[in-house]
Amino acid sequence: MNKPTSKRKKPTPASSSDDTPPDNLTQEENPATATITVSAVEIPELTEQEQSDRLLLERKVERAFFEAGKALTELRDRRLYRSTHKTFEDYCRDRFGHSRRQSYLLMDAAVVFDNLMKKCDPMDHILPTNERQVRPMTKLEPHQQQEVWVKAVEQSGGKVPPARIVKNVVQQIMERTQVPNTYQLGEVCQILTKDNPELRGKSGCWAIVSAVNDFSCTVKMWDSEYAVGLQHLKSFNYLPEECQQMQLISDRISRVYSDLLEETVKSLLQSLGKLNRPYLTAVEEKLLSVVELEYGNEIKF
Structure with a gap:
């Protein structure tokens, strides 16, 4: 009489890696291979009116220090502070929180900015956006200021140059032309x-x-x-x-x-x-x- 034979279960082969999914796990069920589809958010283009508004607002930001300097100059020249303050310095400090130096820097910058506008109109209005960019040019003649700004814009790749580049160009022109002493007796x-x-x-x-x-x-x-x-x-x-x-x-x-x-x-x-x-x-x-x-x-x- 033949002895009954027992059937042994074959061991399940171990996975070579914890990251390897079982054979019966489909691609859709495996998060490691899942494909995530991101829908692009469509940004609407600016309308002509919005483009015009943006340009106008940008010009206002760029000209803010210029307008401030022009206004301060008129306040000083017409002595419109005289009803409340003895000096222009006291008036600027109390009314605007300015030091005297700050007020005069803005007024000097406005003069330079006004001069640059005459030269830079053809340059797509690439003009200074803050007083520090203008400060190195205040002692130069108008034609030298224009020359400095054109070269500084060129060195900045057609963009508004930082004060550092403007200062370097001013120094180059001063060394080349030996700008005369602009101080006056009694100053x-x-x-x-x-x-x-x-x-x-x-x-x-x-x-x-x-x-x-x-x-x-x-x-x-x-x-x-x-x-x-x-x-x-x-x-x-x-x-x-x-x-x-x-x-x-x-x-x-x-x-x-x-x-x-x-x-x-x-x-x-x-x-x-x-x-x-x-x-x-x-x-x-x-x-x-x-x-x-x-x-x-x-x-x-």
Whole structure:
């Protein structure tokens, strides 16, 4: 009698990898091979009216600093601040939160922008979009400003150039043409010491131009006169009457200043030599008057 034979189940072959799907799993059921279809979102083109509106708004943004500079100039020239403020500086600070320097930078930039518009109309209105792009050109003649801007646009691939490129082009033109000294006698300037050891301790001080040379100025400060290169000067852009006020203050300080003065008095006079406004406050006026009364008749060695 034959013995019954047992049937053994064949072992299921192990998967060579956890990522390999079983044979009976279809492509649709396997997420690893699933195809995701993304429908493209169609962005509607701008209508002619929208294109016109966009261009108009872009022009407004680009001209914002220009319009601000023009408005500030008119406010200053017509003295429309006089009913509420003694000085234009106080008015700008209280009304707009501007420093005096900021207001005058905008006014200078507006003049340059106005000049560039005459040249750049054929250039598809590629014009400055902020004051910093214009600032390096303010000391140049109108035709030089236009030349700088055209070259800066070219170097930027036909786009609005950053201030860095404008500044480099200005420097190239100055070295090539040796732009003449544009400072004037009596002009009030700020001292920029940079790396000049002879001006150590004078950073930020104001000085009055007493002589104009080809590439430097002789300036008078509270203690002496100095020959200063143009790269170490920056005009405060004061009005003529403001320059006269600063000249009077300078003369008063110079008459009493001496190295023999007490340190507290010297410090006071030196602090007045760092004013960033063309007038003394009531307290400063009283302090200077006391010093004049006390030391004005002493002989300075």
